[in-house]
Amino acid sequence: MEQTHVDSVTQNQQNKNNISKMINLSDIIGDVDISTICGIEEVLEILSSNEEEINRNLDVILSKQCDLDTKVSNLSRALTNVLKADTDSKKLLNQISHTSDLADSVSAKVRRLDQARSRASECQKRVHDLIDLQLCSQGVNTAIKEDDYEKGAGYVSRFLSMDKKMLQRTADEVQGNEDISSVASAVKNLEEGTVKLSELVNFKFDEAVKKDDLASVERFFKIFPLLGDHSNGIKKFSSYISSKLSTKSQKELRNSLELAKADKRTHLAFADTMTTLLENFAKVIEVNQPIVEACYGNGYLFQMLEVLQKECDLEVKNLILEFNKIRRINHRVNQINDYIKTGGSSTSSVQTLGHYRTSSGGGSVDKLNPKDIDAIIGEITIMHSRVELYFKFMRRRITNDLENCNLTEKETEKHLTKLENMFNECMLNRSMQEMLSTYLLFERYFMEESALKAIQLDAYDPGQLSSSMIDDVFFIIRKSIRRSITTQSMNGICAVINNAASCLEGDFVTALKGPLKQGYPSGYIDLAQAYNAIQSSIQQGKIQTNDIEQARNNFIVQLNNADMSTEYTETLWTSMESEIRAHFNQMSKLENNILESCLTELKSVKDSLKAVTDFGLQQLKSSAIKPRLNQWIDQFLTYNHHLTEEELASYEAGETFVQFLIVQIDSLLNQFKKSLSSRNYDALVSILAAEITTRMERVIKKSTFNRLGGLILDQEVRALGTYLTSATSWSIRDKMTRLTQIVTLLNLEKLSEFSEYFNPNDNQSDMPAWRITPSEIKQILTLRTDFRMEDIKRIKM
Amino acid sequence: MEDYKFLFKVVLVGNAGVGKTCLVRRFTQGLFPPGQGATIGVDFMIKTVEVEGEKIKLQIWDTAGQERFRSITQSYYRSAHALILVYDISCQPTFDCLPDWLREIQEYASSKVLKILVGNKTDRDDREIPTQIGEEFAKQHDMYFLETSAKEAENVERLFYEIAAELRDQARSKDASVSSQQRTNHSDSIGLSSLSAKANYFSQNNCCTGGASSN
Numbered sequence A: 001m002e003q004t005h006v007d008s009v010t011q012n013q014q015n016k017n018n019i020s021k022m023i024n025l026s027d028i029i030g031d032v033d034i035s036t037i038c039g040i041e042e043v044l045e046i047l048s049s050n051e052e053e054i055n056r057n058l059d060v061i062l063s064k065q066c067d068l069d070t071k072v073s074n075l076s077r078a079l080t081n082v083l084k085a086d087t088d089s090k091k092l093l094n095q096i097s098h099t100s101d102l103a104d105s106v107s108a109k110v111r112r113l114d115q116a117r118s119r120a121s122e123c124q125k126r127v128h129d130l131i132d133l134q135l136c137s138q139g140v141n142t143a144i145k146e147d148d149y150e151k152g153a154g155y156v157s158r159f160l161s162m163d164k165k166m167l168q169r170t171a172d173e174v175q176g177n178e179d180i181s182s183v184a185s186a187v188k189n190l191e192e193g194t195v196k197l198s199e200l201v202n203f204k205f206d207e208a209v210k211k212d213d214l215a216s217v218e219r220f221f222k223i224f225p226l227l228g229d230h231s232n233g234i235k236k237f238s239s240y241i242s243s244k245l246s247t248k249s250q251k252e253l254r255n256s257l258e259l260a261k262a263d264k265r266t267h268l269a270f271a272d273t274m275t276t277l278l279e280n281f282a283k284v285i286e287v288n289q290p291i292v293e294a295c296y297g298n299g300y301l302f303q304m305l306e307v308l309q310k311e312c313d314l315e316v317k318n319l320i321l322e323f324n325k326i327r328r329i330n331h332r333v334n335q336i337n338d339y340i341k342t343g344g345s346s347t348s349s350v351q352t353l354g355h356y357r358t359s360s361g362g363g364s365v366d367k368l369n370p371k372d373i374d375a376i377i378g379e380i381t382i383m384h385s386r387v388e389l390y391f392k393f394m395r396r397r398i399t400n401d402l403e404n405c406n407l408t409e410k411e412t413e414k415h416l417t418k419l420e421n422m423f424n425e426c427m428l429n430r431s432m433q434e435m436l437s438t439y440l441l442f443e444r445y446f447m448e449e450s451a452l453k454a455i456q457l458d459a460y461d462p463g464q465l466s467s468s469m470i471d472d473v474f475f476i477i478r479k480s481i482r483r484s485i486t487t488q489s490m491n492g493i494c495a496v497i498n499n500a501a502s503c504l505e506g507d508f509v510t511a512l513k514g515p516l517k518q519g520y521p522s523g524y525i526d527l528a529q530a531y532n533a534i535q536s537s538i539q540q541g542k543i544q545t546n547d548i549e550q551a552r553n554n555f556i557v558q559l560n561n562a563d564m565s566t567e568y569t570e571t572l573w574t575s576m577e578s579e580i581r582a583h584f585n586q587m588s589k590l591e592n593n594i595l596e597s598c599l600t601e602l603k604s605v606k607d608s609l610k611a612v613t614d615f616g617l618q619q620l621k622s623s624a625i626k627p628r629l630n631q632w633i634d635q636f637l638t639y640n641h642h643l644t645e646e647e648l649a650s651y652e653a654g655e656t657f658v659q660f661l662i663v664q665i666d667s668l669l670n671q672f673k674k675s676l677s678s679r680n681y682d683a684l685v686s687i688l689a690a691e692i693t694t695r696m697e698r699v700i701k702k703s704t705f706n707r708l709g710g711l712i713l714d715q716e717v718r719a720l721g722t723y724l725t726s727a728t729s730w731s732i733r734d735k736m737t738r739l740t741q742i743v744t745l746l747n748l749e750k751l752s753e754f755s756e757y758f759n760p761n762d763n764q765s766d767m768p769a770w771r772i773t774p775s776e777i778k779q780i781l782t783l784r785t786d787f788r789m790e791d792i793k794r795i796k797m
Numbered sequence B: 001m002e003d004y005k006f007l008f009k010v011v012l013v014g015n016a017g018v019g020k021t022c023l024v025r026r027f028t029q030g031l032f033p034p035g036q037g038a039t040i041g042v043d044f045m046i047k048t049v050e051v052e053g054e055k056i057k058l059q060i061w062d063t064a065g066q067e068r069f070r071s072i073t074q075s076y077y078r079s080a081h082a083l084i085l086v087y088d089i090s091c092q093p094t095f096d097c098l099p100d101w102l103r104e105i106q107e108y109a110s111s112k113v114l115k116i117l118v119g120n121k122t123d124r125d126d127r128e129i130p131t132q133i134g135e136e137f138a139k140q141h142d143m144y145f146l147e148t149s150a151k152e153a154e155n156v157e158r159l160f161y162e163i164a165a166e167l168r169d170q171a172r173s174k175d176a177s178v179s180s181q182q183r184t185n186h187s188d189s190i191g192l193s194s195l196s197a198k199a200n201y202f203s204q205n206n207c208c209t210g211g212a213s214s215n
Helices: A002-023 A026-028 A037-063 A063-146 A149-161 A164-173 A179-211 A214-227 A231-260 A266-294 A301-326 A328-346 A370-404 A410-424 A427-454 A468-486 A488-518 A527-540 A545-581 A589-603 A607-638 A645-653 A656-675 A678-702 A705-725 A733-744 A751-757 A773-779 A790-794 B021-031 B067-074 B092-096 B098-108 B133-141 B156-182 B183-199
Strands: B006-013 B041-053 B054-063 B082-088 B112-121 B142-147
Touching: A002 A410, A037 A063, A037 A149, A037 B156, A063 A149, A063 A545, A149 A179, A149 A214, A164 A488, A164 B054, A179 A214, A179 A231, A214 A231, A214 A301, A231 A266, A266 A301, A266 A370, A301 A328, A301 A370, A301 A410, A301 B067, A301 B092, A328 A427, A370 A427, A370 A468, A410 A790, A427 A468, A427 A488, A427 A773, A427 B067, A427 B092, A468 A488, A468 A545, A488 A545, A488 A589, A488 A607, A488 B067, A527 A773, A545 A589, A545 A678, A589 A607, A589 B041, A656 A705, A656 A790, A678 A705, A678 A733, A705 A733, A705 B112, A733 A773, A733 B183, A751 B098, A790 B006, B006 B021, B006 B098, B021 B041, B021 B054, B021 B082, B021 B112, B054 B067, B054 B156, B067 B098, B082 B092, B082 B098, B082 B156, B092 B098, B092 B133, B112 B133, B112 B156, B142 B156
Parallel strands: B006 B054, B006 B082, B082 B112, B112 B142
Antiparallel strands: B041 B054
8 A cells, every 4th residue: 555655656756847848838848939920830740749748648547547546445445444443442342341340340249258167167276175075074074984996096186176266265265154174174184185195095005015916006106196295106116116126126136147058158148148138128118118107107217217227226236246257357357457557558659559569579478469359348238328318218218208297398397417427427428438338348459450460471472463461451440440349339449449449550561661661672673682682692591582582572462452442441431431320320510520520530541551652662762773774774875866768778687776675574574563553563664664764864964875776766766655655554644744755855857847837835646744844855855966056055945 | 500610629527627618608699607517528509700890610629637548538639620728727737637638638639739828717816827937838839828817808899800810821821821832832932931930829929828839
């Protein structure tokens, strides 16, 4: 609509313009001389063309009439609709305000009604209370007389449910009435009855306990809440159960060893006893929870546990005393501590860290065999996990019970903290913490001693890359960490992970590094060494080649061990992490953080192992590679690099330098190819390539070349590059770049070609960027005797 | 990802009830919650501090003081960069136990670990150990020394900030010495100068340095 409106306005304006044009005749005539026919005709022509245009415009305007008409009619129709809507909405407004008034008055009425109803029901209740009061008052005495405690307690319970203040007010309101005395006396009578009944029930309960009459105990237990004596009932009942459990567990403890022997589970006797002991308590809670909830309501389970826990603490204490005695825990702890002390001091000069001992360390006759405590460690972990389970069970039960209490969040929170505090402070928990401490000491001893033993008994099968100790050590460590998971204690697990990291970084790394520190015995090539070897063999009167061979093997095997260990460590921590996470699906944030941090510590062992590997490879380089390689490459200096065509042909026909070099290198590498792990071998080739290029560069700089000499050199370096590339799966091209560039310079046909090769800013071509500085380039070019010094100086870079 | 330049592990040790947890809480959360239960095993907090524009992340391990947690807490010594040994200035027995703690540190911690002796609870007026005695002890055993009050927030920030600064300087000079070994000898001077600059850090802040050796 808007759009068409605008359109029509612009059209109107155009029309107006036309009209004004038409009216102003003089404009049309303009300069035309109308005194001549010619002029008149011209004007006429203009006029008629104007007329035509006007007619056209008129036609256009008229053609729009229809459209405009419909629009106008649409508008007028819409207007009626709008008017109708207006009146409708006004009507609606009226209706709504009317309805709201109505609703207000209705709800006021409802409120009044409700008030009236509640008053009526309150009234009713009071009447009922009064009636019941009389009934209860009469009933309670007869019930007591008839020894029907349930019935009596029922009356009391009814009485206790009444609002005392209300009763008092009722009594006041009906003052003057003769009933007043009866209300007051009924109250008094009932209060007395309550006390009497309570005393009776207490007495009867105690009597039943003495007689060990479970049925009566339970009968009176159910009466306590009716008399409003919940806490007392729970306490009395729990103490009764405690005493029952006490005798039971004493018997069980006495029989534990015999029972275990019969089942051939002697090594788990105490774990089994612990299990039954804790199960007994859990059973009590499980069995009695419905009764307590039915008779006492929610929220009383905690009180029950408080009493039971004391008994549980006591029984566990006895059990652990017995356990410590039979399993000679204290003796063993002392043995280990003594051993650590003596061992620690003797090797402290070798170790920067802590208490590590050499395998011969300590030397105490009384040394504990790690295998001896293996079973005890297992037993302790089971005991510990049972307690964790016990706490979990109790926590769940009590929390559920509390949550059903309809307490405010704050109150629930308060109760839960109280529960946690009780758990934290109870003897059972403390005993378990002590037990965990023993476990950790034992586990550490077991892990470290077993690892040392594995290192000591290290065996190497010919044909294998690594030796037995890495499998054994990692097996032991995995066993220890796995076992720690069964304790169900995150603190315990993390401590064992920490100890595992210490063990690996300490004894294990030392064991790997030992042979590597002595270097790779290269034997015959190094003259000085060979001389020393001969000297000492003469002195000792025996030939040492066998020893050298063994030392070499040992070096290579430990180097491989170090390399494989990085992988083993990776596997160890990833698999342990997933196993731990599978066991603990509900970790707190704190636990998660601690675990994470400890695992990172274990992970970082990899860096130490990597450093050992690198150290070993460097040792190998300096003792096995460098001396020989230098000799071979220095041969280059003995060759002629100023060749004529004929010399070139005869050189190529014979054994060239590069063929000689490759044969030598190949035989060197073959020594290691089979014995080194593939990663170590690749690293070795890489080191070798780096050494070759630096040494080659040195000998090249000591020589001079003519054109053909440069050509040959280029071919030879290419051949060398191809050979080294084929020797390894790693890329060594990068290592060769500098040498290749030097050789390219020496292989220039003419100095003028130089600019084609040299383009330091060209990153697009396949040529890697120049690694040689301009001054070096000039220096290298001078090695070509056929290039003139002045020309070289003139080169622009 | 958090961005920080250094990550250091700081472990607090000392007898039960000397206020290790309170020191950590005061520093990390600015709280002094009295009547807390004893720490069980280890607790773990992180705070990133800024020293001279560099972010340093401190992983603070609060350990349980009670004997029965010893084998858990011991396992954390090895990876610690700094060990804070805390005693209660109003409780002689906690001071008397220090040699035992040192023996344990000697046995389990790295020999390069930074050791700080802290006398806590200076807010109490029933002091039993004079500042000088603590100072003396720290000097003898090659430790830094500081007296704090977690309750009054006295010296708590300073304790941790100075540890952070010291550890950062140590890490730097170590880097420098490593690279100086790799390069030629003239770069040695860099390592040396940063070393001597660092040695003054604690003393600049008017706080007793325990001996000169801080490498």
